[in-house]
Amino acid sequence: MSSLPDPIQEGLKRGWKVRGAEFGALPPEITVDVAIIGSGAGGGITAEMLSRAGLSVLIIEEGPLRSSSHFKQRESEAYPQLYQESAGRKTADKAITILQGRCVGGSTTVNWTSSFRTPPSTLAFWQQHFELKDFGVEQMAPWFAQAEARLNVSDWLTEPNANNSVLERGAAKLGIKTPHIRRNVKGCWNLGSCGMGCPTNAKQSMLVTTVPAALDAGAQLFVQTRVQRLQHDGKTVQALHCVPVDLSSAAQSGGCVVKARHVVLAGGAINSPALLLRSQVPDPHSLLGRRTFLHPTVATSALFAERIEGWAGAPQSIYTDHYLETQAIDGPVGFKLEAPPLYPTILATTMAGYGRPMLEQLSQYPHTQVLLALLRDGFHPEAPGGRVQLRGDGSPVLDYPLTATVMDGVRRAHLAMAEIQFAAGARSVQALHEDSGQYKSWAEAKAGIAALDYRPLSTRVVSAHVMGGCNLAGREGLGVCRPDGQHWQLSNLSVHDGSLFPTSIGANPQLSIYGLVTRLSHGLANRLGAKAVNLAG
């Protein structure tokens, strides 16, 4: 256990109003100005801004409240407690594994800190295709600047770890630029365990920034509480019906009816559309839950003579957009390259094979280096994303067909990454595909990958970036929400999370959510007649 001060435990001692699970039963009914569903990137920013604006705020979070003194850098404890479906959430055909947070702070508690503004080409696409005319680079810049100031998004001046250095070194040999990734950290220990919760409170996640600020300003927080449905009359939301849940998300006895002037939905791009589907909100254009994007992510692993120790040091610090910028945004699917941190469980479940060959591969763990490619989905007509659906028990499942167009991107990404790894001096490279060999040279890899059969399930695909499903648009028939975040049909409901994005971002999305939601929350405070509040500056 960390012996460092824990700001959450200190806040609880100061008298934060937290209910649910070990913090006590929910009240049967409660009335507030604003109910915020979810406490991640969107919910956290909204909670701080609206509570500082003088509104009474209730945050409702399905996951537990865990903090630095609980974070022991162990996957066996982190995944069941901090992630949706124990970090094993799958798409309907099980071909994609989705890593998504489910705890106070949401995915920001467990992400790898990579901070990018929304790329100009993505904003231009939204302006052109979704009539979001005010979403230009200049109009968004001040909101990103506020979020960056509040969350200490800054240049990472420490040397990249060996895992990221391979990307830098290999790309340089090929004449490809590799900028450094900005990170939202303060006093970072360079441990590498960001994905299991930051034990030193260096990561400026919602858990240690906006949520405490909101609670200090008087906001209330319900944890391990699921909003089962919104009660509405087709024009406004009248109440939220909540149930307590255990750590597995199974409903428990009890419940709470929440009444609020305004409801902000910030449950993330699977759970937000799912709640609206469960609640049968108006969806006259049949857009809800559709166009849900994942940045389908694929990887190649390489063995080096030297030790890589991919578990140690800032998880992500180097990237290249070469394969995004050298082709049309709506052409063949482009991809961003980064290096992921390597933890034993994630590595063991991602490598191909079983038995002695698996052990042989894993015994090379300290010398293993991995590159990943985030595929930019949602721009090409044949990469339209997936659709959120409900299971029989009302829980969500994402149906995401891996189309031939996406799979073509997977093959090109495997080739690009293998070339970089060999250029950096890899002794062998393997595509994370069931039929891939351990290629000993770039020529061998080129021929081998070209011959692979790219089918769902045979290729390992993961995602940590769920976006879309409640998209913004400047015209009603084009989107679920207005440009100010308000639902087109329900006047006292806004969506403030990554489900608003009309396409994927083409970059790790946390800062895109922060900047957008800062802007939307500023506007919402005005519409609710509260005082104007900035997130920073």
Next chain:
Amino acid sequence: MQRRTLLKLGGATALLFGAAGGLALLWSPGLKGSQLTPAGRLALGAIARAVLDGALPAGDAALNRHLNHLEGVFAAMPPAVQAELQQLMGLIANAPGRLGLLGLAGPLHEQSVADLQSALESLRHSRLGLRQQVYFALRDLNAAAFYSQPEAWQLIGYPGPREI
């Protein structure tokens, strides 16, 4: 597993029982809630030996520890996923499922590791999505439960978390 498809498979298996003379009552669950039944422990233990061949230490003690970790993994899953896992464990713990899915006639714990690995290999490279889903479920569950434990880390050279 895709739930709908697995349900179909479960249904087909139950029909087999019916055709064989109303023996459906003999269907033994492999998993009750998140707890393995004795039949589930034997079947999944055999699969674990095949998936973790070379890594999982010999003897009952290590296998039992591993199966306990697997129960922890099951317990953390939401109800809908637990229901799918119950169907999967039912299939591998009963003769019709074993035969239909793995092509193995006798109880899994009586099979050799080599035969179990041949069955896994056939699932892994199947053209049927459902069979591939079963392979990945069995492989990933075992890999996750095993390699998340400190006793596995020394096999792969992971020093464990840094002291804070």
